[in-house]
Amino acid sequence: MLSAIKNLFHSLRFRLIASVVTIEVIMLSLLVWNNISIIHTTHTDRLRDTAISMIQQIATTSGNYMVAVDYATLKEYLSNIISYKELSYIVVVDRDENAVIALGTVTPEARPKIDTHPALVNDNVFDIAQNIQVAGQPMGRMLMGFSLSLMDDAIHKSRNRGITIALIEIILTILVTIIIGLGLTRRLGLLSKAAGEVETGNYSVTVPTETDDEVGKTAAAFNRMVAEVSKRTQQLLYEEKRTQQLLTENRLLIKKSLEVQEEERKHLARELHDELGQCITAIQADAESIRDLSPECDHRVITSADAILNVSAHIYDVVHSMMHLLRPSILDNLGLEEALKDEIDVWKKRNPKISCIYDFDGDLSNLGERINITIYRIIQECLTNIVKHASASHVSIELKRDRENLHLSICDDGIGMDSAAPSQAHIGLGIIGMRERIQALNGIFMHETSTDNGFQIFIKIPNDKEQ
Numbered sequence: 001m002l003s004a005i006k007n008l009f010h011s012l013r014f015r016l017i018a019s020v021v022t023i024e025v026i027m028l029s030l031l032v033w034n035n036i037s038i039i040h041t042t043h044t045d046r047l048r049d050t051a052i053s054m055i056q057q058i059a060t061t062s063g064n065y066m067v068a069v070d071y072a073t074l075k076e077y078l079s080n081i082i083s084y085k086e087l088s089y090i091v092v093v094d095r096d097e098n099a100v101i102a103l104g105t106v107t108p109e110a111r112p113k114i115d116t117h118p119a120l121v122n123d124n125v126f127d128i129a130q131n132i133q134v135a136g137q138p139m140g141r142m143l144m145g146f147s148l149s150l151m152d153d154a155i156h157k158s159r160n161r162g163i164t165i166a167l168i169e170i171i172l173t174i175l176v177t178i179i180i181g182l183g184l185t186r187r188l189g190l191l192s193k194a195a196g197e198v199e200t201g202n203y204s205v206t207v208p209t210e211t212d213d214e215v216g217k218t219a220a221a222f223n224r225m226v227a228e229v230s231k232r233t234q235q236l237l238y239e240e241k242r243t244q245q246l247l248t249e250n251r252l253l254i255k256k257s258l259e260v261q262e263e264e265r266k267h268l269a270r271e272l273h274d275e276l277g278q279c280i281t282a283i284q285a286d287a288e289s290i291r292d293l294s295p296e297c298d299h300r301v302i303t304s305a306d307a308i309l310n311v312s313a314h315i316y317d318v319v320h321s322m323m324h325l326l327r328p329s330i331l332d333n334l335g336l337e338e339a340l341k342d343e344i345d346v347w348k349k350r351n352p353k354i355s356c357i358y359d360f361d362g363d364l365s366n367l368g369e370r371i372n373i374t375i376y377r378i379i380q381e382c383l384t385n386i387v388k389h390a391s392a393s394h395v396s397i398e399l400k401r402d403r404e405n406l407h408l409s410i411c412d413d414g415i416g417m418d419s420a421a422p423s424q425a426h427i428g429l430g431i432i433g434m435r436e437r438i439q440a441l442n443g444i445f446m447h448e449t450s451t452d453n454g455f456q457i458f459i460k461i462p463n464d465k466e467q
């Protein structure tokens, strides 16, 4: 109920009609009141002037009859006058205040009080009096009463007429306002409905312009605006689709290039092992033969052979560690968990001042080659970054597999990344590469950093063996 009233007050139609009607009622009431007051003043002034001039004239004429003591003719004369429709009574008194003639509706004994103005009368009869004098000699007095009924009737009629006109005007105004208001609000309603449609994404709406007035122009402008918005939205959608497509293609490209990179590394490791490894073994065998076959006392040959053996052993170590970097065969041989433990242990030995704990949870044995190599490379890169950038004293690595996902977090307590002043001279590829690798597996990659809490990396990869 309350909300219905509230809605009514919010309605433009209601406010328009209510304000116009209120103004109309106030203005017309003032007009009617003003008219009535003018009519009243005009009528009372006219009556007073008429009464005064009548009584003066009649008193003068009556004086002549009274001098001649011809009361019969005076009465006849006054009887003609009493028929005047506004006259209520005529009383003539002599010098001793005795009524000599009394005509009309008054009793001569109870003489009414004299009134000053018809507007101040309260018994509906305007009573006036005039001394009768002949040649300066007082002959008596003339009293006359003028009825206000006629004047009241006229005022009443004009008031009724005024109210009727006002009512007709109010009704006409309400009708016109309703007709114009309905037309206006109906068209504004169409506009607001169309705007609502546009809000929900329907750009095919148009609003009929109907006429060339302000609302029509607004509707035309609205239609043009919707057409423009629709055009731009189409463009944006097209560009968004195109960007998505490019992103997908980009991802595929990165995925492919990572695969090719790993394949190439594998190939190189194999070549190093098969070619260089064989050669070094051959060199070592030859050096040993030279040493064994040399004459016993020739120390120079033995020393050279030993030097060749030492250098070739060193080359073998270097090649072996290169092979390991290129292709951690331990991954293929012992699986992810063992390969990671081995990698972390080697790292710990190289960096004894940094403590590192790790926790592996869940079955990590059959994640697939792509996930294995991704996790391995990411941990490798993170450990390298910690040495290069973190100044950390503690590192923790957690790798957990649940039913749906594989979760990896690598956190250090170092100085964190100074994100406020990124180096323009050097843009690292480590973090970018990590993110790309994870996105290629449809996973999520996040990193957080602060000067208090060091640097943390969080990764989630879906457990999809097809990857």
Ligand SMILES: Nc1ncnc2c1ncn2[C@@H]1O[C@H](COP(=O)(O)OP(=O)(O)OP(=O)(O)O)[C@@H](O)[C@H]1O
Pocket (backbone or CB within 6 Å): 385, 386, 388, 389, 390, 412, 414, 415, 416, 417, 418, 427, 428, 429, 430, 431, 432, 454, 455
């Ligand atoms: N653990 C860390 N602690 C503090 N800052 C780090 C850490 N890891 C990375 N960063 C910051 O992030 C930047 C980007 O790292 P990213 O691995 O991408 O590049 P990089 O190590 O500098 O170079 P690249 O890996 O290409 O040899 C680094 O330059 C460093 O400022």
Ligand SMILES: [Mg+2]
Pocket (backbone or CB within 6 Å): 381, 384, 385, 428, 429, 430, 431
């Ligand atoms: Mg790096």
